[in-house]
Amino acid sequence: MGALDPLAAASPSGDRLLTLQEAAARFGLSVSTLRTAVQARELAHARLGSPTRGRIWLTEAGVREWIDSKTSRPPARHLDAPPVPAVTLEQLMPRQRRFS
Helix, strand or coil: CCCCCCCCCECCCCCEEEEHHHHHHHHCCCHHHHHHHHHCCCCCCEEECCCCCCEEEEEHHHHHHHHHHHCCCCCCCCCCCCCCCCCCHHHHCCCCCCCC
16 A cells, blocks of 8 residues: 555645645745745644644645735725715826916
8 A cells, every 4th residue: 555645635625735835836926925824823734744844735725715814905885985086187187387
């Protein structure tokens, strides 16, 4: 019976487990950004091997959830608040004097 291949392993949710390097490449992030999130306990992960030096594994869903939690969204506008009036560029620019 062969050894378990962690690269082919899947999480209980069915997501494939990714190393920091694989997750960084897949989501266009740096490895250091992901490592910082893991160290801050913001990003769900598993560490196989030594608790301090073991390889870190992430799920795609976990990384997506973390990215979503970091995505800023505009504040919800109250329905009874008046709409913000539109401003044209001409209103923002001072009038230039024409010299004859």
